[in-house]
Amino acid sequence: MPLLSDIAKLIGFPPPAGADIDITGLATLDEAQASELSFVGSEQYLPLLQNTKAAAVIVQKRVKLPNTWTRPALMVDDADLAIAKVLRLIAPPVPRPPLGIDQMARVETSATLGDGVSVGPFVYIGHRARIGNRVALHAGVYIGDDVVIGDDCELFPHVTLRERIVLGQRVIIHAGSVLGTDGFGYRWDGKQHQKIPQIGTVIVEDDVEIGSCVCIDRAKFSTTRIGRGTKIDNLVQIGHNVQVGPHCIIVGQAGLAGSSKLGAGVVLGGQTAVRDHISIGDGAMAAACSAIAEDVEAKQIVSGMPALPHRQSLREQAALRRLPDLVVQIRKLQDELDLLKGK
Amino acid sequence: MPLLSDIAKLIGFPPPAGADIDITGLATLDEAQASELSFVGSEQYLPLLQNTKAAAVIVQKRVKLPNTWTRPALMVDDADLAIAKVLRLIAPPVPRPPLGIDQMARVETSATLGDGVSVGPFVYIGHRARIGNRVALHAGVYIGDDVVIGDDCELFPHVTLRERIVLGQRVIIHAGSVLGTDGFGYRWDGKQHQKIPQIGTVIVEDDVEIGSCVCIDRAKFSTTRIGRGTKIDNLVQIGHNVQVGPHCIIVGQAGLAGSSKLGAGVVLGGQTAVRDHISIGDGAMAAACSAIAEDVEAKQIVSGMPALPHRQSLREQAALRRLPDLVVQIRKLQDELDLLKGK
């Protein structure tokens, strides 16, 4: 447990008087216990100060605390950043299976495991799979034949990596996600949909984090690729041959159809849909629920269904709000004009 | 197997003549077997009566049966309610693992289990987990360290509860759902997205039912909460720190972004999206595919993308249906006006 003075030091504030107390956690003003730290990010939260039990608060500098507050207050330029730092300090370690291979795991003899690997119960590791150092495979993970996993990866329960998938280093995949399902490809032969074999693979580069119940399909051939440092939220669908650049953010329930391509640092809001074979340029952003049916230029912000440049989308939405009244106005215009003409 | 007379009694109708026959199931008119019961909810189904094999029918009172129908008919005020009652009577019990701990399960020694618990094969129960009485954990369920599960809960195959999750009593979670994944939170440090630790938890209150492949993320700190009696359909995404009130209905593929808040009895249609930090008041309803980007007042009905009060949304949609014709009309108006001005 850190002392309040440790925390003050961490976030660059001189330790206030009475800072040699243990801090057991971080919580909102209304939920904090007497040994916990809380925070005031804006003035709207000031009313909650009166009844909070928090031992101390982190306060955004522009917020003026009432005189009645007598417990320690750590003033910071960026409360969000300060909180992130505190969370990193006090976060409990994520429980992992013990080092070694659980007796209830099944590891094929041709698989190779690095040093310091943790393999939980009910884990399957296929033929010739290569698992890097310090990898943690939680209970029920499935690793197919010929999979390669880099150092320091962590796969949570029930993750499925089908055959030949490649993960870089420090990749995190949350529970229930599936990498390497056959891409969705068929040809109608006049009688039925003939399956087109999907012989490619998926490459996930270093420092990628993938949420729960995410599906990333193997390529028809070549690779479906997730660029380094990209973060993917839960329930996202990534079709075959998609190319996601580095450092992208893909929010929950977004769907990328086959062969779509994201540049570097692209941000896709929740439930965004991207049409197949579309390109989205570096640093572009799509608001939640956008349906992207055409290429998006670098740094462009789009929104709407279909997705348009955000400014245009806002103008159309504003006009649409007025449309029912316009209908009435046009009818009147017509009447007045008819009257004039009749003169 | 109940007698038809038992069923008549259950739904408050005097047993008709010939009601001492066994009823083996309930089915639609065209699928019912000779020992099954069927129903006529409205007049549109009367043509199917002629060929049904059903032993008897439940009939909505306002529907007039033809004279040719000579088998028993149970007339009721509310056919849906009557059917629900019959289903409760004839529903076969859901198969559960036998009482006790399967030899192929792994239960850490510090975990504690109540009376009458069923633990299937390939189940993992973590350190210090506390499992209430009569809990059923189907094959492949994962229970993390320090999880608390109340009495009479049932978790279907491959459910993952990460560390420190808390379930109340009588909670049902269907196959493949994941509770307690890290919330989706990062800070860009100029080079990469730095992960913000997510140290909170998830609390699921009594009588909640959660569908399949649902993702409920753990809070950044404090708790993500699902209020008592709330029902969640399949493939729903619930972000970190979301607060769902009691008795809500959240239909399939809806997504609630971080820190959004639902009051009591809120209904969200399928594929609804709720923006982060949005509040939705008690008893509000959102039509399917709504994209809720602003707070919604209690009892308001919203629809559309972006979501608007439903009446306004309908007006706009009606106007939009006329818009192509309006474009033409405005062009003509302009022409006529120009002509007039030219006079």
Add this chain to the structure above:
Amino acid sequence: MPLLSDIAKLIGFPPPAGADIDITGLATLDEAQASELSFVGSEQYLPLLQNTKAAAVIVQKRVKLPNTWTRPALMVDDADLAIAKVLRLIAPPVPRPPLGIDQMARVETSATLGDGVSVGPFVYIGHRARIGNRVALHAGVYIGDDVVIGDDCELFPHVTLRERIVLGQRVIIHAGSVLGTDGFGYRWDGKQHQKIPQIGTVIVEDDVEIGSCVCIDRAKFSTTRIGRGTKIDNLVQIGHNVQVGPHCIIVGQAGLAGSSKLGAGVVLGGQTAVRDHISIGDGAMAAACSAIAEDVEAKQIVSGMPALPHRQSLREQAALRRLPDLVVQIRKLQDELDLLKGK
């Protein structure tokens, strides 16, 4: 490894000079290795020819290769079809568990298994389940009591089939999908949502393929049915009592609400939503992100939210693009008219 001459023969092109070389794979022009085959589907890819390492290329007939290309080229009428054929030839076999029952599987004694069945580790097979010939159940699959699986089915890791589900022959289900969850049905009794028992089942007909993390709910009574030859992509939601006809294509993240009905050969784009009790006629198509709230006639193409006939939808979208300018124009019209009237 096939020879290039074998491939030429397969796709109906006379083997070119130098065709007795081994082909180790198929890849795009920029990714192909020196022993791999590549392809040129249209002129836009010609610039990549210069630097490709590919041993030979398949070329769409209308594309004119530059004189500088001296390696073998196989000219075809339909490059996509040719590639599908080559993929079928060179696709590596999908790894399966060895024949027989893994020692770490659990098969109830009343279950019956056909010939040539592969049951991986951590598989559960319930009481009285009947598994056909040559079925492959990958690690962690769950088969409930009384399930029936036809010949030649393949279920990937962590698939859950709840009790009484029926699969036809040659059904493929990808990792993490769940069939047979209770349909989402409740009745409000004044105090809480009362669960309506869901006593029906799911029938999946021959030659259906189902993606990853798909949810198909059991019927309230009778059956939820997926017609023969239908293909379902990842993360699709199919509610209770839905009837999907034969040879449909349902793209990722689509959602079909309860009792909706699809005819034969219906195509639903990604993220499409279908309202409960809606009927969609044979051969109808819905663009991605459509929200289908009314019946759709056979062969109709719909798009938009709400879904409209596609032509109408395009007209409205085109008009909507002009709406902000129309608002301005109408204001001017009004001004001009007022001026005229004032004359």
